[in-house]
Amino acid sequence: MLDFKVVFHVSEKNRWPVAITNVKNFLADTEGKKVAVTIVANAEAVTAQDIFPQLEELAHKGVEIAFCNNALRAFAVPKETLPSFIKIVPAGITALVQKQKEGYAYIKP
Amino acid sequence: MLDFKVVFHVSEKNRWPVAITNVKNFLADTEGKKVAVTIVANAEAVTAQDIFPQLEELAHKGVEIAFCNNALRAFAVPKETLPSFIKIVPAGITALVQKQKEGYAYIKP
Amino acid sequence: MLDFKVVFHVSEKNRWPVAITNVKNFLADTEGKKVAVTIVANAEAVTAQDIFPQLEELAHKGVEIAFCNNALRAFAVPKETLPSFIKIVPAGITALVQKQKEGYAYIKP
Numbered sequence: 624m625l626d627f628k629v630v631f632h633v634s635e636k637n638r639w640p641v642a643i644t645n646v647k648n649f650l651a652d653t654e655g656k657k658v659a660v661t662i663v664a665n666a667e668a669v670t671a672q673d674i675f676p677q678l679e680e681l682a683h684k685g686v687e688i689a690f691c692n693n694a695l696r697a698f699a700v701p702k703e704t705l706p707s708f709i710k711i712v713p714a715g716i717t718a719l720v721q722k723q724k725e726g727y728a729y730i731k732p
Numbered sequence: 733m734l735d736f737k738v739v740f741h742v743s744e745k746n747r748w749p750v751a752i753t754n755v756k757n758f759l760a761d762t763e764g765k766k767v768a769v770t771i772v773a774n775a776e777a778v779t780a781q782d783i784f785p786q787l788e789e790l791a792h793k794g795v796e797i798a799f800c801n802n803a804l805r806a807f808a809v810p811k812e813t814l815p816s817f818i819k820i821v822p823a824g825i826t827a828l829v830q831k832q833k834e835g836y837a838y839i840k841p
Numbered sequence: 842m843l844d845f846k847v848v849f850h851v852s853e854k855n856r857w858p859v860a861i862t863n864v865k866n867f868l869a870d871t872e873g874k875k876v877a878v879t880i881v882a883n884a885e886a887v888t889a890q891d892i893f894p895q896l897e898e899l900a901h902k903g904v905e906i907a908f909c910n911n912a913l914r915a916f917a918v919p920k921e922t923l924p925s926f927i928k929i930v931p932a933g934i935t936a937l938v939q940k941q942k943e944g945y946a947y948i949k950p
Contacts, residue, residue, distance in 0.1 A: 627935070629934070629938045641884050644911075646934075648909075648934060649934040649938070651932075652911075652932035653935060665754070666754075666841075693753075693761075713761055714760075714761035715757075716757060716758040717761045719839055723837035724736070724837060728937065729837070729839075730938070730947075731840040741948070743859060774863070775862070800866075802862075802866045822870055823866050825847070825863050825864075825867040825870070825948060826867055826870045828946065828948055829845050829847045829867070829948070832946035832947070833845070833946060838947055838948075
């Protein structure tokens with residue numbers, strides 16, 4: 624039984640720094656608890672590449688990171704440019720809805 | 733029994749294009765499934781008129797579209813200027829809270 | 842048994858006016874009903890001071906107001922500068938997740 628389940632939604636490039644800080648603070652604050660954390664990026668947020676090192680760090684801590692394939696296509700981001708720790712989902716919105724259906728809290732940083 | 737229920741919250745004019753794309757992608761991704769989709773617009777988002785044709789298209793696909801009456805008053809938008817497929821709700825926030833109480837996922841595009 | 846429970850998330854300074862209007866409209870629209878309303882501020886939103894008088898008014902109406910301590914530290918806001926009606930929570934995100942776990946609707950103004 625998980626103590627906390629939360630999905631973070633990032634849809635704007637300039638919100639990545641706040642989102643990453645949010646996730647880090649949440650992980651630090653809930654240390655020792657059982658948590659499930661997912662980040663879903665869609666729209667122009669999938670074009671950010673400078674944040675990959677920070678995302679990799681979060682992935683190593685167990686954070687699930689999903690990029691929206693509709694957005695990748697719309698912004699012409701080739702899938703091959705994404706590191707393997709980023710999961711590609713057909714539609715980011717469906718992933719966000721599904722997670723909430725599973726009891727995840729929703730946060731828009 | 734619905735497969736997915738989701739309410740989209742639009743409060744800024746410049747987020748309408750992303751919101752409309754989100755809804756379209758969600759409908760395409762969940763084709764064949766039973767979904768309930770509502771868009772609630774409040775604050776300055778109720779002043780957008782250029783997106784009416786696209787909203788009409790979504791309304792024809794079964795999307796419920798609600799504009800906040802507090803916002804219409806605050807931004808001096810006469811109700812008569814809204815097409816009939818847009819439902820007016822007394823307070824957009826209450827509509828958003830009510831939907832979530834009914835199990836709708838919340839998305840802020 | 843509460844009729845409505847809602848948590849508002851404010852993470853940007855310039856969204857405070859909309860957030861405050863949202864809360865006021867919600868309280869007016871649900872007058873006579875049993876509601877629980879919380880505002881959680883994090884990130885740069887904790888640096889706003891000009892909105893304290895309006896927040897005090899909301900606090901008097903029973904709205905719980907919480908500022909994120911991580912954000913206060915990050916933006917070098919001394920705790921002593923906060924009025925007593927503002928509650929300081931260790932991590933705003935955890936508070937937002939906890940509230941949703943308790944059945945609160947989430948609104949990002």
